[in-house]
Amino acid sequence: MVSAMAGQLQDKVALITGAGRGIGVGIANVLVERGAIVAVCDLDGAAAQETANAIIAGGGKAISGTVDVTDPDSVDHFADRAISELGGIDICVPNAGVIGGRGFHERKDFTKEDWDITFAVNVQGMTNTTDAVKEHMKERESGKIVIIASHGGRKPRGVGDKGRGNSQHPYLVSKAAAIQYTHLLAMELGSYSINVNAVCPGRLWTAMWEAIALNHKELNPAFAEMTPYEIFIDQIKATMPLGRPQTPEDIGKTVAFLASDDASEITGQAINVNGGAAFD
């Protein structure tokens, strides 16, 4: 159970997409612990409602909705609801994301469907979400946008045996786009006193990484006898100086910082929360 308490985000309203499971739930819980009121949405509206119910049970304030971020009307409608029911939106966290199309984990190479769905959700879903709050934040001359990108968007990496395997290309390119969009939006909105930053998570054991681990089994014979979780840990030990997985709450804490007054002079930055797996 999550309990609400006074904190650095007291009474700030945060809209979070993809908050039905995984990282989005951790972000919502940490922001509530710091005093925020959250509007949580997901393609899976029942899951978003569970997130909100748990927060309300802990004494926090939350509303939830079914939102498909690929549909601008769907995001706009939920943002309008948050503004009218909660009095405004101070913080926007485009977090919803996909690793690829249906059956991604079975493929060595990407398909057109992987490009289409990954760009529809991870890129246009992100811009639809920021578009839904942008004019509102500009009118108020204040706001914090924290985009969930990935350290995978920073530099190329091979994902299979000897780098043979292209299945993650659409995802990794979409996350590079998220980082570039963070820079561009920070330039666009800076004069309205709106901060735009990104968090680049490393590796977290969510449904997304489970699919990646299964895909690694397809791409690399060395993983054939390992369980998906063993592959996840193996990759962490091989790449991260801190040698442990990140948690949804780790990501939430950095989002909370970037959404707070403590970060008022930080904008256009993409911050790795990745156990040191990459330094830039």
Ligand SMILES: NC(=O)c1ccc[n+]([C@@H]2O[C@H](COP(=O)([O-])OP(=O)(O)OC[C@H]3O[C@@H](n4cnc5c(N)ncnc54)[C@H](O)[C@@H]3O)[C@@H](O)[C@H]2O)c1
């Ligand atoms: N798990 C990791 O290791 C990791 C690493 C780096 C970045 N990320 C990023 O963090 C974010 C969250 O990832 P996660 O690991 O929690 O994934 P997840 O698959 O567990 O959760 C993603 C959520 O997004 C929702 N979603 C998918 N398509 C949607 C749509 N069209 N509209 C609204 N909601 C939609 C899903 O229903 C799901 O609840 C993603 O942007 C992901 O790329 C994750």
